[in-house]
Structures are given as structure tokens and as C-alpha cells.
Amino acid sequence: MSTTEPVLTIRALNVDYGTGDEAVRALRDVDLTLHRGEVLGLAGESGSGKSTLAYAVTRLLQPPGVITGGDVHYHRRDGSALDLLALSPAGLRAFRWQELSIVFQGAMNSLNPVHTVRSQLTDVLRAHRPEMKRAERTARAQELLQLVGISADRLHAYPHQLSGGMRQRVMIAMALALDPEIVVMDEPTTALDVVMQRQILRRLVALREELGFSVVFITHDISLLVEFSDRIAIMYGGRIVEEAAAQEIYRDPRHPYSEGLLRSFPALHGPRRELTGIAGSPPHLAAMPAGCAFHPRCGRALDACATRVPELAPPDGAEGRTVACWLHRPAPVPAARP
Template sequence: MRNLYVDYGTGDDAVTALRDVDLTLHRGEVLGLAGESGSGKSTLAYAVTRLLSPPGVITGGDVVYHQRDGDDLDILSLTPQQLRAFRWQELSIVFQGAMNSLNPVHTVHSQLTDVLQAHRPEMSKADRTARAEELLKLVGIATDRLGSFPHQLSGGMRQRVMIAMALALEPEIVIMDEPTTALDVVMQRQILRQLVRLREELGFSVIFITHDISLLVEFSDRIAIMYGGRIVEEAGAADIYRDSQHPYSDGLLHSFPALHGPRRELTGIPGSPPHLAAMPSGCAFHPRCPKAFDPCAAKVPVLAAPGGQGDRAVACWLHHTP
């Protein structure tokens, strides 16, 4: 993703939800995307997959998919027919509130095989059923549940059926938009461990979106932090946890208790996220930032490597010359 912009609405009433977003997903990695509600995480997922509902519109930038054969595919220029073939085949998504995304009047078998019938019409009915059974086994569900309706499954099982559906065509990229929000902590960990195992087994890449940075620290290779529609920090998960460079990242990390080591006071972040229709001048975080100084209110910081550290990037005047 390069210089990606997304607006809601048009003309003078347009609200910019994504601003100049630069982000790269590497093959086979788990990229975590964290931030408070309203920071632009889901908008980014829907922009990349071309699933933005009106009045959302992509107003600038590029989204390029590098195929295994070496060719580059511009996702934003695909026709509806090309986009239909691309989705689920190369890129799939597990939606926010995914355990309620299953059709309540169709069985698990019907919904899993529907994906296969649409994208693999050459498959026989028996082959589609065999693949559906294989998918359920993959996510740890007994195959006798194929005939069940969604209301006959627990929340965690419905969640895993959605993950199985996303993996049906063995895509290269899976975007997971807060898929475990409605589940208890134990079930969250079970599903995420299963996801990591599947990633190692099948080799796909994951964009994992959540407001819970503690989950990302544990399961991601890299983490990107969003605030006010921008990426404000990007680094390896261990680097973010041990040495976050942006005050907002530090605030998120101190908003949950540590399970090990000495007790620490939970500080949180004062104030509320900015209203996208009335963004602050300069750095969007400066009204809430405990380390803000003169340039913060006047100039928007550039996302760049601090002090020549090429493996991370931060948008903060504490690490760059104003």
C-alpha cells in the first residue's frame, strides 16, 4: 500500500478516514494492525479488498499485489469480474463480528461448499464435501458438524468455521478484522494459536486487526500502530513491546497489565481519539500527548526510520528534526 487515502462522502462534506498510508505485507508473515476504535483499521482492510460501502471511496494511492509468478497486480484497477476471481482465491477476509456472519438458515456444509462451487466449478459434489470435511478438521472441528446450523454451534466453533471458509481456496493473504473480539480470553488464545499453526502449515500471510495490542505482541511478526487514519509507528513485535518509540504506542502498551514481572501502574491514554471531521493541526496525537512540544501542533511528522534504524519507522518529532 502506497499513499493510500480514503474519504467518506464527497465534496466539502467529505471526511478523510485514511491519510497517506504506506504499509507492506511480506510473504508468510503476520502483520498486526493496532489502534483505538475509529483509527482507520477496518477502513484500511475494506479499502485493500475493495469492499468499502458507500459513501466510502478511495481517493488516492496504490495497492499492489506481488504474485508468485513475479507479475504485479494493481488491485484498485481490477474489473468486477477480475475482483471476484481475486477475492478468496488470492485474498480472503474474516470480518469483524465474524461469528455472526454465517447465514442462519444454511448448514455449515452448504456455506463451505458454496465457496468451492463458485470458484472451483470443476469440482464434483463429493470432492466439495471432502474438502469441507478437510477444512473443519484443519480448524479442530469434528466433521459430523457439517450438517449443523450456525445456532447449533458455540461462538468459538462459529469463529473457526469462518476461518475455515477463509482458507477454503488456500489464499496467499488472510485479513482478520478483530475476529476474536466477542470471545472470552481462553477461546481467543486457542483460536490464535490455531491460526499461527495454520499459517506455519499453509504458508499464507496474515493482516491481524485489533485494538488489543497485547494479542499482537504475542502472535505477530511485525506491528503497525494507527492513529487518526495514519500509521504512526511500525516495527517488529518484540521491538514495539520492549522499546516503543511513539508516545501513543507506549500509551497502548501501558493500558493492559503484564502477566509476568513486577507490578506496574496502568496509565492509559487521557482524552479521546480525534473526530475525523475536525482533525487537530500538526500531529493528530499532540492534544493527548504527554511529550508534545512546539513543532507537534504545527507540522505533521513524517513516517520514517528514527536514527537510521532501517527496520522500523515512527512518525514523531521526538525522533526527527522538525
């Protein structure tokens, strides 16, 4: 079960692609807190900055991606904090997989086709726990397969001998090999059918309950997050525009963009309703509109939306949730003309 104790805090994080006048800002002052033991969903359309945030936090950004500002801290159980952006390459190597692991987008095709499942699972253990004997590594690999619902006799199988769902679960097992505190999952079920998606996510939630790790689950499918997340953060144009408990987002979305995402998939219960979606397309990061980035697509935009960026703050004094929208706070007073 989740607690109010933070395990990962992100403050004012900025990421650019490129340098100088041609730099494109992909993340803009992102603030986010992951609590110990919770599943935090991160939703938004393609290009909203979800994967960039995951790679920035794990220091896996590829050139020309550059972290230009902000702080990312990992909070240990003893109360100490580790600055992830200040870690040396050796410190990063020790930190990754041991404390934080990541399941990449399209991970089910990331397994090496010429090595057995056993070889790839034990490789992580060999690199990070060299004191383990061969028999101990094999036993741990069998235990990991059983954790994700795969028979231990598939340990000697090659990736092509497994179904897509089984390969994906092998990747999750690999991410859990060293008992990390945080697992970042970047759209891990995108290539799978709906039934297999639910099976893997139910297995993941059961493992979270059993092992107590925290999850950042990234997807464009907000319907998945409503079902399996404790909290949801909505991203648009490189910013967090709304954050709240999953059921609060589902029952009462405060940002028009969140409402549009929820109206883009059919409800399984209740009266039938028309799927409306969101008009227009996400903004190009090299030509972001002034003010609120969503206002050109928003049917409820105010005058202030075109000129001022709304602050991410509690709406109408509500606690436990935040939203960046002028609909939920007094409009700014226009600046006096000289």
C-alpha cells in the same frame, strides 16, 4: 515462516467518506508492506482507520466511502504485480477468496442460520471451482473443518448448534477454502472470551506455518498482537504512526501513542505497574488537529507537533522500523516571517 518478499504493498492510500466540502478523510497517505508468510498486526483505538484500510484494500468500501488516491498491488509468486484498484468487477470476483480472503468483524454471527455448515462451506467451492464434483466439495469441507480443529461430523450441524468459538473457526475455514495467499482478519475474536481467543489464534498461527499464507490481523488489543504477530503497525487518526517487529514495539515503543497503548493492559510477568492508559479521546475525523494528530493528548509534545505533520521514517537512523514523531528527528526550522 515469513520472508522479506512482499505479497501486498500499499502506497499513499487515501480514503474519504463523502464528497465535496463535506468529505471526511479517514485514511491519510498510508504506506504499508505485507511480506509473504508473515503475520502483520494492525492496532489502534476505535476510529483510527483500521477497518477502513481493510475494506479499501479488498475493494469492499460501502458508500459514501471513496478511495481518492494511492496504489495497492498484489505480488504473485512469479514476480508479476496486480493493481487491485484497477480490477474490474469480474476481476475482483476472481481475485477475492482465491488470492485474498477476509474474516469480518463479528464474523461468528455471519453464518446463515438456515443452512448447514456443509452447505455454506461448499458454496464457496461451487462458485469458484465449478469443475469440482459434489463428493470432492464435501471432502474438502471435511478437510477444512479438521484444519481448524472441528470434527468432520459437525459438517451437517446448523450454526445455532455450534459454540461461538466453533462458529468463528468455521468462518476461518471458509476463508481458507481456496488456499489464498492473504487472509485479512478484522477483529475476529472480539466477542470471544480470553481463553477462546488464544485457542483460535494459536490455531491460526499453526495453520500459517503449515500452509504458508500471510495474515493481516486487525484489533484494538495490542497485547494479542505482541504475542502472535511478526510485525505491528500502529494507526492513529488515519495514519500509520509506528511500525516495527512485535518484540521491538513491546520492549521499546518509540511513539508516545504506542507507549500509551502498551501501558493500558497489565503485564503478566515482571514487577507490578500502574495502568495509565491515554488521556483524552481520539480526534474527530471531521475536525483533525493541525500538525501531529496525537499532540493534544501527548504529554511529551514539542512546539513543532502543533504545526507540522511528522514523516514516517526510521528513528535515529535505526533500520527495520519507522515512527512518525518529532521526538526522534530534528525539529523543523520555523518558516521565516515576511
